[in-house]
Amino acid sequence: MVTALELAESVLKRLEGRFDDVAVLVRQRDCVMVKLWNTEPSVTQSWIDAKVSVLVSRNGRVFSTELSVGDPDAVDNALRNVGEILTKLEPSEIYAPLPEPAEFKPLEGLVDQNVLKAMEEPGKYVEEMIDAALKEGAERVAGTLVFGRMAKALATNKGFRGMEEGTEVEAYLRAFKGEFSGHWAHGSRVLDVNALREVGRRAGMYATITNSKADFTPGKYDVILSPLVVGNLIDTIGWMASAMAVMMGFSMFMKVKPGDKVGSEAVTIIDAPRDTELAESTAFDDEGVPTKDKPIIKNGVLVNILHNTGTAKKMGTESTGNAGWLFPTPWNLHVAPGNVKSEEELISELRNGVIITNNWYTRLQNYVEGIFSTVSRDAALLVKNGEIVGHLGRIRIADRFANLLSNWELATKETHKIRWWEVETPTKAPYALIRQVNLTKPPI
Template sequence: MAWIEDLFKEGEKRVEELEVYCFSGTSVSADLKQSHVSLCSSSVESGLCIRTINKGKIGSSSTNDPGQWQACLDAAIAGGKLATPQEWRGLPDPVILPSTHLTYDPRIIVEPATAQTLLDGMLEGAATYPDAMVTSGGAGISVGEITFANSHGARYISRHSEVSISLEAISGQSTGYEFDNACVHGRVNPHRVGEQAAFFASRSAGGKDVPSGEYDVILSPMAYADLLSGIFVPALNGRNVLQGRSKLAGKIGESVTSPILSMFDDPHLKDTSGSTWFDAEGTPTRRLDFVKNGVLNGFAYDLKTAYKAGKQSTGSAVRGGFAGLPAIGHHNFVVDGKREDVLDEPAIYVHSVVGAHTANPLSGDFSVEMSNPFWVKDGALAEPVRGAMLTGNFFDLQYQVTALGKESRAVGSFIVPPVKFNKVRVIGK
C-alpha cells in the first residue's frame, strides 16, 4: 500500500502525529427462514480511518474508499482544529511483533457452498427433535486484513478469519437458541448447534412454576457472559474509574469476588477470535489480570484515558469496525479457576437470560427473565421451569460463586465456563 506512505508524507507536514487504520475483507452470509434459505449474499469491504493529533487536539475521519485518503486526511485535520486540547504524551513507538497471524486460517473458504454446508448441518441436528420446528438461522464466513501504521514508524498487519452459525427453533410456546463461532476451519459444530436449539425448544415445553425464594443457580456461559459484559466488565474500564462511574474504583488489592474466581484478558491465545499482537492504537498487547483469586489487580486503559489518569496504556483499545474510534475494551476476557462438576447437586440451570441490558452497571442491580431454565437432578437437566426471573446485585453475586464448570466456551469476546452460585433470589409464583 504505497499510498499509505504518501499519506504520511502529506500528513506530517500539517500535524504532529497521525495514525492509519485500514481494513479490507470479503464475506458470505446465508439466512434461513424455517428450513429454507431465504437470502444469501456476498460482499467485498474496505475502509480507512485516519486519526490526527496536533497540540493535544485529536481529529478523525473515515471513508469506505481508501483511494479518497486525501479528502479523509483533510477532514480529520479540520475536525482536530475544533477539538478540545487534552493531556497527550504521544502515539506508541514501533516494536518487533511476531509474524504469525493468531486468528487466521487459510483453509476457510469464503463461498456460498460453505454456508450451505453449515446450514445443512444445523438442520440435520435439529431433526433430532422432530417436535421442534426451525424458525430462523444463519451462517457467515469472512476473511479480512487490518493494516495499522502511525507516524512513529509502526507498520503492522493482521489477518483474520471467522465462521459463525446460529439457529432458533420453536415447539409450542417454547423456543430454543444456540450458536457457535470460530476462526479455525472445522472448529464450529453445526450439528450440535441445531441439536441444542431444538433440544431447548422441545424440552422447555410444559415447564412448571417455581415458588419465589433463594436457590442454587447455575448460569450457562451464555447467561453469565451477558450479565458480566453489562455490569462487571464496565467497572474494569479505566475511563469509568476516572469518571467515578465504577463500583470497583479504589478497590485494587481488595477482595471483589469469591476466591475461586480469576478474570483476565489474554490477547495471545492461539486460534481464538479476539487474539491480536497489537491493539487498535498500535500498542503491543499483553495478558492483563483484572481479578486473581478474588482480589482486584487493576483496570484497562487506552492511550487517551491512560494519559488523563497518569497511567500507561494496557493495550486494551478496540474498534467497532474500521470507522469506529479507539475505545477501551478487551480481546479475550477469560473467567478461570478450579473446575468441577456443577451438575452434581440440585440447582436451577439457566441457559440464557432476557433483559441483561436493563441492568444498572453503576450499582450492579439486575432483574432478568430466565430463558430455558431447568431443574438439575442426578447430574442432568430434568424438569423445565416456567416463567421465573433472577434478581439481585451482580457485584454481590460474585462472592456467592461456589463452583466453575469443567468446560469453557467462547461467547463473543468472552471465554467462560458455567458458573454456580448459592442463594440467588428467584421470583416465581
C-alpha cells in the same frame, strides 16, 4: 486490490508532517452471513468493504474520524479542514503522544483456508447445523452462520507498521419444539464442522430436554448459568473494565481499585488477545502497542483496568494494549474453568435450584452500583433433588454484579467458545454455579 497496509501507508503519507500524531487504521472485510428462518434461509448477506480510521493531533488537540471508503483521495478530502478544526479545540483530557513502535510478536494461524472455501458454499454447513438440531427432536430452527475474512493494518507517524489477516466463523442456532426452545452458539477463527453440529445438537437438546412445566415463585435461588449466560454477563463486566467506562461513570469498578476483592476466589476473568482460536485475537492494538493476555479479575481480586496510552497517562499507569483510541475494550475474554467434571455433576452439586441456558436484554439501573437485570430466553429449568423437573418460562435475574461475583462457587472444567448476538466479545466460558441469585417474574 491494494492491501490494508498499502492503503494505511498511502493515507499516512498524505497526512504526516501536518500533525504531531497521525495513526491510520484500515479494516477490510469480505464476509458472508446466512440467516435462517423457520428452518430455511431468510437472506444471504455479503459485505465487501473497507473502513479507514484516522487519528490526528496537534498540541494535545485530538481529532479522529472513521470513513467507510477505500480511496485515499476521499480520506484526504474528508480531512482537509481538520487542521483548522484542531486550532479551535481545547486539548483532550486524555491526550498522550502515540507510542514509539515496539516490537510485537505476530500471531500465527489466524487464517483458515477452509473458511475461505466455505464462503462460497455456506449452504452445506447450514444443513449440518439444521440436521443436528432436528435429530434431537426439534421441529424448527432459526439462526445464523457467518464466514469471513478480515484484514487489519495500522500505520503511525511514529513508524509503527503492522498488518494482520484472519478468518472468522460465527454460528448460532435456536431450536424450537412446541412452546419450548433451546439455543447454542460458537465463535472461532477456524472451520470445525463438529463444532457447527454441536451448535445444532445443543440447541435441539435444550428444546427437547423436558416436556414439563414447573411453577415459579420469585426469590433467591442457587443457579447454574450456561456459557451463553456467563458470556453475556462477563461481556458487560469486561466493558466496565475499560478505563474510559470507569472515568465516565459507567462502571462498577469506579468504586474500587486494582488489588481490591470483587468476587469469590473461583472468579478469574482474563482478557485474551493472543488466543488465536477466538476471532478478535490480535498482536497489536489500535495504537501499535503489543497485546498481552492478562487477568481483569484473578481469584476474585481486581487486577487490571484496561487502558490505551491516553487513559493510562491520565491514571498514572501503562497501556495494557487495549486501544480503542477513545475507549479501551477487551479483545477476547476467558472465564476460568473450575474443577467440576461435567454438566451433570454440576447439576448434582446444585441439587435444588434453577438452570438458565440463555438470556438477553441485560440493562443496568446504575453502573456504579452494578444493579442490573436480564431476562432468560429458551430453557430456564427447575432442578429438584438433582433432577430437571420442568421449564420455568421466561424469568429474570435482577441482582447486583457484585453479588454474582461474590456468590460464584463452582464451574465446569470444560469451557465453550461462544460468540453471538448477545455475546459480542468472543468468549471462552464454562457453566458456572452461583448461589443465592435473585430471580423475578411479573405478578400479573
